[in-house]
Amino acid sequence: MNLFVLLDAQAASQGSMLQTFLPFVLIIVVFYFFMIRPQMKRQKELRKFREALKKGDKIITTGGIYGVVSEVKDDAIVIEIADNVKVKVDKSAVVMDMADAVKR
Template sequence: MMQLAQPAAQQGSWLSSILMLVLMFAIFYFLLIRPQQKRQKQHQAMIAALKKGDRVVTFSGLYGTIVDLTEDKVVLRVNESTRLTFERGAIKAVLNEEEK
């Protein structure tokens, strides 16, 4: 009778291991992957909506106003005489009226 009980215990252990892996993946997905995808979609929408005159900040911390933009480049006016060219993806955020 001992021999019959062992396979049943091993099968239960195998199923619980699979269930634990699935549960860990689900937690990992909902806590890490999904929020990152959401932030990435929001950033892509913000990048697509850029327009001349927007006050922005880059990932390097540089504040400027968009004076020209193409499909992949953005020209920022930093002060009266300085214009810098960045890739569109380098824009971190568009500042609203209160942050200007």
């Protein structure tokens, strides 16, 4: 008789443990699918965009400078922001294509 009481008490404590941790697990899953995963996807798309930059692309930098790519190097690009005015910026400073800016 005592054995059944002990087994029943152990099963009840495991059930309550599951009820305790289930909300935390659900919160982590929700954070992953609604916050972490979309951010990783955006970063991947931005990295592909920066790697595909070529001469003649119209871009916008993080500082809000609009320009046309005139030269592409390994980790930097030279953009022309006005006639005969060229600026060298890091590729990580490029935010988007001007065609994307028109859509927003």
